[in-house]
Amino acid sequence: MRVSTGLKGVEAEPSPPLEELRFQRCTWCSTVTFRARLLCPVCSSTDLRWERGPAAGKVCGVMQLGRKGHGPRTVMVVELGSGVRVRCEVEDAPIGLIAYGARVTAVEAAPNGVPVFRLDPVRDERW
DSSP: OOOBOSSTTOBOOOOOOOSEEEEEEETTTOOEESSOOSSOTTTOOSOEEEEEEESEEEEEEEEEEOOTTSOOEEEEEEEETTSOEEEEEESSOOGGGOOTTOEEEEEEEOTTSOEEEEEOOOOOOOO
């Protein structure tokens, strides 16, 4: 993520990774939503509770979406350590370089409720 500092050629430091993500879970149907809601979007129950989960996970799906008049954006599905799967956006990674099973960490929660993730550096793992 690039943050403008008002000075040409000067960029702010990248934001540190989040420690945890907050989300709402419906107690009736177990649907998870990252936006604050009064009703469950699936069963319309009002019995929603806030939960916390890890801000790291692995990539389960990747796609590139395009809209008329806008450039393409990369969207991925991430499975968090708690088993919750979330649709999110990825920061600074071309679609061809995102492998299934790659480790990612959340860097921010956007105002619209969609978390933004960054690819973790690849570790030298031996087979």
